[in-house]
Amino acid sequence: MPTLTGVHHVALTVTDVDRSVPWYERVLGFSTIGREDQGDDGMRKVFLRGPGFGITLTLVQHPAAGGALFDERRPGLDHLTFSVPSTDSLREWTDRLEEHGVTFSPITEEPTAPGAAVIALRDPDGIQLVLWAEKD
Incomplete structure (x- = not known):
């Protein structure tokens, strides 16, 4: 069987990266390590690293998401x-x-x-x- 060696990153969809990034930095101590604004579709990504561990947390803003808030009762996270x-x-x-x-x-x-x-x-x-x- 092939081997998995760990989790590389977790990506979370957010409604507004400009609101979420400062919250993750201020409250949880993450640091921004990169940003990506992707072309015509308007998708935005911010890559964060937490103190004391190697996983990257990616916050993704999809412009067509419609602003719906998270609901753990739906399939997904x-x-x-x-x-x-x-x-x-x-x-x-x-x-x-x-x-x-x-x-x-x-x-x-x-x-x-x-x-x-x-x-x-x-x-x-x-x-x-x-x-x-x-x-x-």
Whole structure:
């Protein structure tokens, strides 16, 4: 069987890259590493890199998307989960999210992985993001 060696990038469709990019930079600490505006169709992409890991997050704005917000009940992405080092780190994240006015769930035990703790939040388009700490 051929081998997969990891995840190269995740691309999320957003309604407005000019709104979403600063949110991902300010709230989650991502940095912009590239931009691409594609010709006549008006599609725009911004490539972001998160601190401490090698995956690239690509935010894509499709001009014909019609501005509909994310809904995890439709086929496609349900949520995107980021690992954090510890439950203590989750407590630091709650402070950061409060500082930036981001609504989020309380720290809770993840029912599918006893001992793991999570925080759930949403980006400006309503895409559900989860911060996950394995058992300390």
